[in-house]
Amino acid sequence: MADACPPDDAFYEHAACGLLVAETDGLIRRANATICRWLGYEADELIGKVRVQDLLTVGGRLFHQTHINPILQLQGSVAEVQVEMRHRDQTRISLLINIVRRRHGDSHLDELALLVGEDRRAYERELLKARQTAEAALEARHGAEAKLHEMNEQLSLADRRKDEFIATLSHELRNPLAPMHSALEVMKLRSSGNAALEPVLPVFERQLKHITHLVDDLMEISRITEGRMALRCAPLDLGTVVRAAAADVAALIDASGHTLSISLPPQALVVDGDATRLTQVVVNLLTNAAKYTPRAGRIWLEAARHEGQAQITVRDDGIGIPQQSLASIFDMFSQLEPALDRSQGGLGIGLALVKGIVMLHGGDICAVSEGVGRGSEFRLRLPLSAAGIGADASASAPVSVEALRVLVVDDNADAADTLVMALELLGCEAKAVYNALDGLAQLAEFRPQAALLDIGLPDMNGYEMARRVRAADSGAAITLIAATGWGQSSDKERAREAGFDHHLTKPIDFDQLQTILTLVKQFQSPVVPKSGTDHHFRIF
Ligand code: ADP
Numbered sequence: 001m002a003d004a005c006p007p008d009d010a011f012y013e014h015a016a017c018g019l020l021v022a023e024t025d026g027l028i029r030r031a032n033a034t035i036c037r038w039l040g041y042e043a044d045e046l047i048g049k050v051r052v053q054d055l056l057t058v059g060g061r062l063f064h065q066t067h068i069n070p071i072l073q074l075q076g077s078v079a080e081v082q083v084e085m086r087h088r089d090q091t092r093i094s095l096l097i098n099i100v101r102r103r104h105g106d107s108h109l110d111e112l113a114l115l116v117g118e119d120r121r122a123y124e125r126e127l128l129k130a131r132q133t134a135e136a137a138l139e140a141r142h143g144a145e146a147k148l149h150e151m152n153e154q155l156s157l158a159d160r161r162k163d164e165f166i167a168t169l170s171h172e173l174r175n176p177l178a179p180m181h182s183a184l185e186v187m188k189l190r191s192s193g194n195a196a197l198e199p200v201l202p203v204f205e206r207q208l209k210h211i212t213h214l215v216d217d218l219m220e221i222s223r224i225t226e227g228r229m230a231l232r233c234a235p236l237d238l239g240t241v242v243r244a245a246a247a248d249v250a251a252l253i254d255a256s257g258h259t260l261s262i263s264l265p266p267q268a269l270v271v272d273g274d275a276t277r278l279t280q281v282v283v284n285l286l287t288n289a290a291k292y293t294p295r296a297g298r299i300w301l302e303a304a305r306h307e308g309q310a311q312i313t314v315r316d317d318g319i320g321i322p323q324q325s326l327a328s329i330f331d332m333f334s335q336l337e338p339a340l341d342r343s344q345g346g347l348g349i350g351l352a353l354v355k356g357i358v359m360l361h362g363g364d365i366c367a368v369s370e371g372v373g374r375g376s377e378f379r380l381r382l383p384l385s386a387a388g389i390g391a392d393a394s395a396s397a398p399v400s401v402e403a404l405r406v407l408v409v410d411d412n413a414d415a416a417d418t419l420v421m422a423l424e425l426l427g428c429e430a431k432a433v434y435n436a437l438d439g440l441a442q443l444a445e446f447r448p449q450a451a452l453l454d455i456g457l458p459d460m461n462g463y464e465m466a467r468r469v470r471a472a473d474s475g476a477a478i479t480l481i482a483a484t485g486w487g488q489s490s491d492k493e494r495a496r497e498a499g500f501d502h503h504l505t506k507p508i509d510f511d512q513l514q515t516i517l518t519l520v521k522q523f524q525s526p527v528v529p530k531s532g533t534d535h536h537f538r539i540f
Contacts, residue, residue: 026051040088182418293318
């Protein structure tokens with residue numbers, strides 16, 4: 001490496017700065033080749049003949065006398081002073097000078113290092129330009145970030161509005177479904193032997209069920225996105241869930257000509273879960289398996305213990321899922337191209353709902369497929385419960401609701417009247433009124449044993465009416481059922497506080513209503529309830 005260095009002389013002569021040595025009065029003693037080149041002189045034209053100040057412009061000379069020299073005398077050095085020198089051809093050269101005054105033997109000499117100031121200025125200009133460019137880029141980036149933030153806000157707002165819209169839409173769509181369900185019940189009970197009605201009623205029922213299902217799905221997904229879905233968890237055996245789900249889809253599987261194989265472990269797989277919701281999850285997965293598998297396919301449903309967790313697997317040999325869609329398939333409204341023609345009117349929210357419910361249970365779910373045409377598998381995992389299984393509620397034997405007096409209070413006359421008709425066909429003595437005050441008047445007149453109250457009544461809301469019923473003489477014994485379009489837990493809580501015994505969400509599930517009325521009849525009949533049975537039963 002040392003060989004590669006220039007010899008001292010060459011280094012001195014051709015240094016990247018001009019070098020001068022002068023006596024304290026300015027007479028030049030040495031000058032390197034660099035400064036000679038810059039000024040247009042030969043060294044021997046300068047040495048011993050010219051003083052440093054002779055090379056300066058008039059202004060430079062003045063500055064030398066008033067500033068440079070006194071400072072040198074005072075502190076022995078000056079740094080980075082800017083002066084102008086004259087080239088031999090009289091052009092001006094701007095130079096930056098450092099000077100050190102040093103003792104050599106008996107005398108002092110000034111050692112000067114000179115840099116061309118123009119270069120430094122150009123360099124500083126470049127630096128400034130680069131800084132301005134960087135600042136402009138930074139500002140642009142801040143601007144872009146602010147814009148992105150604003151767009152993000154707008155997107156979140158739009159997303160919130162969409163969620164609110166879906167919640168309101170599903171709620172509004174539910175209202176007209178209530179009277180339609182009741183009307184259908186009436187028609188079904190009256191249609192026997194009617195050749196014109198009998199064939200169309202199943203169509204009506206299927207379509208009504210389908211639309212109710214879609215609206216329910218919409219409602220459920222908005223409950224999940226808005227964090228309003230509350231689970232009613234208890235230790236339960238997943239075997240029960242699997243069996244219930246399989247029974248639920250049996251007709252669909254049959255109609256599609258598929259074969260369903262079920263595998264359950266010998267011992268119970270107990271998780272802390274909401275039986276209804278988990279059954280809904282498995283039903284959704286099985287329904288998809290049936291939908292997205294060509295006729296006469298195979299479906300496998302398995303529950304097993306896997307790596308310390310409970311696992312439910314639903315597998316089919318159907319149309320499969322492309323690799324790149326396996327994760328996004330759980331996003332809301334995601335429907336895949338090859339499946340679209342088979343979606344049979346789905347909205348693409350079933351799997352989003354499934355994932356939401358599974359996650360609320362502290363579990364997870366994933367989809368596996370070897371690709372299009374290679375079948376699909378959904379693996380759902382849930383934490384195992386530490387607790388055992390609680391005693392099953394004993395199913396009550398069917399009891400007739402014959403002659404049970406039921407008051408229906410609803411300002412939607414269609415809904416009230418059709419419900420009364422359906423109740424009458426069951427054998428109840430039912431009566432409809434369309435506002436709360438008329439309803440209260442019926443307490444003494446009609447002496448209802450059960451009353452179904454709409455919450456959104458015109459003269460006072462259903463909660464207030466329930467409080468007044470409870471305060472009335474005969475009010476304590478009446479079974480009060482709230483019927484609302486909203487099924488949030490806060491609504492249910494409010495209903496409970498107001499004195500309701502049950503809460504039903506519209507459209508009213510007629511089977512559920514019938515169960516409640518059966519129990520009302522059972523408890524209000526002279527038969528003493530079985531010991532251990534909770535007399536004050538509630539369906540909330
Ligand atoms: P929907 O069935 O109403 O379209 P889902 O959320 O249940 O909505 O399913 C979303 C999409 O996932 C479906 O449209 C379909 O493309 C795909 N998919 C779901 N289950 C299966 C399956 N078992 N096999 C193939 N594709 C499926």
